[in-house]
Amino acid sequence: MISTRIAFFAAGVSAATAPAFAETWDFPTPYGDGIFHTENIKQFAEDVSEATDGELEFTVHSAGSLFPHAEIKGAVRSMQVPIGEFFLSRLSNEDAAYGLDSQPFVATSFEEARRLWEAQEPVITELLAKEGLMPLYSVAWPAQGLYTNGEIATVDDLNGLRFRAYNAQLEEFAQLAGAAPVQVEEPDIPQAFSTGQVEAMITSPSTGANANAWDFLTHYSPINAWVPKNLVVVNQRAFDRLSDEQQQALLEAAEAAETRGWEMAEAEAEEMTQVLADNGITVYEPSEDLLNGLQEIGDEMLESWNQTASDEAKEILNTYQNSGS
Numbered sequence: 001m002i003s004t005r006i007a008f009f010a011a012g013v014s015a016a017t018a019p020a021f022a023e024t025w026d027f028p029t030p031y032g033d034g035i036f037h038t039e040n041i042k043q044f045a046e047d048v049s050e051a052t053d054g055e056l057e058f059t060v061h062s063a064g065s066l067f068p069h070a071e072i073k074g075a076v077r078s079m080q081v082p083i084g085e086f087f088l089s090r091l092s093n094e095d096a097a098y099g100l101d102s103q104p105f106v107a108t109s110f111e112e113a114r115r116l117w118e119a120q121e122p123v124i125t126e127l128l129a130k131e132g133l134m135p136l137y138s139v140a141w142p143a144q145g146l147y148t149n150g151e152i153a154t155v156d157d158l159n160g161l162r163f164r165a166y167n168a169q170l171e172e173f174a175q176l177a178g179a180a181p182v183q184v185e186e187p188d189i190p191q192a193f194s195t196g197q198v199e200a201m202i203t204s205p206s207t208g209a210n211a212n213a214w215d216f217l218t219h220y221s222p223i224n225a226w227v228p229k230n231l232v233v234v235n236q237r238a239f240d241r242l243s244d245e246q247q248q249a250l251l252e253a254a255e256a257a258e259t260r261g262w263e264m265a266e267a268e269a270e271e272m273t274q275v276l277a278d279n280g281i282t283v284y285e286p287s288e289d290l291l292n293g294l295q296e297i298g299d300e301m302l303e304s305w306n307q308t309a310s311d312e313a314k315e316i317l318n319t320y321q322n323s324g325s
């Protein structure tokens with residue numbers, strides 16, 4: 001289908017006969033090609049292309065190659081690009097509602113993460129609408145685990161470690177554990193370790209495996225402290241310019257991407273932990289002492305979250321906590 005259309009253009013047929021809305025959208029993401037979220041975006045792109053008969057195509061720019069992570073949301077907002085992906089909780093400095101999925105021990109399983117997203121989605125949709133943005137889909141990462149050199153028995157063992165962080169919550173967490181946080185984007189992880197900039201991290205088995213963590217780390221513990229998410233947003237004006245059929249195709253493909261992405265995340269949680277082990281990383285269950293210490297840090301963080309959160313943000317937590325059982 002696609003190649004026919006390219007041939008059609010290549011034959012020099014005048015633009016006047018081209019489909020009225022044929023367009024290509026640049027689609028930046030901070031994450032690399034080997035990451036399942038990026039694979040999911042590429043499938044999303046194929047689905048949209050197929051459903052619109054090639055009238056809407058995405059060019060995926062991975063690993064922060066078009067915009068650095070911190071600029072992607074703003075770039076979509078200002079229409080420099082119509083669509084983009086970022087780590088949802090990085091927006092927590094704008095509103096505490098965005099940060100809940102990265103609060104330690106609030107939602108620690110996929111089931112809890114789904115319920116948290118259900119509670120977050122309406123509030124976040126409204127917040128983003130004020131900025132002319134519309135969420136298309138959100139997909140979780142596998143639960144976050146602890147990577148170090150040597151086994152960590154208690155929180156005290158984290159004291160003084162140069163700790164890789166990817167958002168404000170992880171920075172706060174590391175600080176409360178007595179570690180020294182350093183912000184490093186995912187594609188830069190191997191270099192940050194090999195140059196000694198950092199020596200420990202908390203992230204998913206997907207990211208650890210993708211970064212070849214065994215080259216610079218020896219131990220992994222599935223502390224399952226939180227299940228954070230990525231979010232894909234579209235600029236509302238860009239969306240409104242599409243035909244009804246194209247809009248529908250985009251929304252349907254987005255829904256499929258959300259379902260597929262969560263399934264990928266669940267599969268990766270196990271598979272990528274196995275990859276870590278197969279490559280020589282010692283995978284060990286966290287001790288009671290360690291978990292208790294981490295839980296205390298989580299409690300302290302939630303207390304300060306509560307002090308700054310808006311009523312709407314607090315209502316998310318309330319809805320989520322009442323949605324179980």
Ligand code: PCA
Nearest residue numbers: 141166185186203204207
């Ligand atoms: N990987 C990304 C975000 C969370 C995760 O599992 C990262 O480490 O930056």
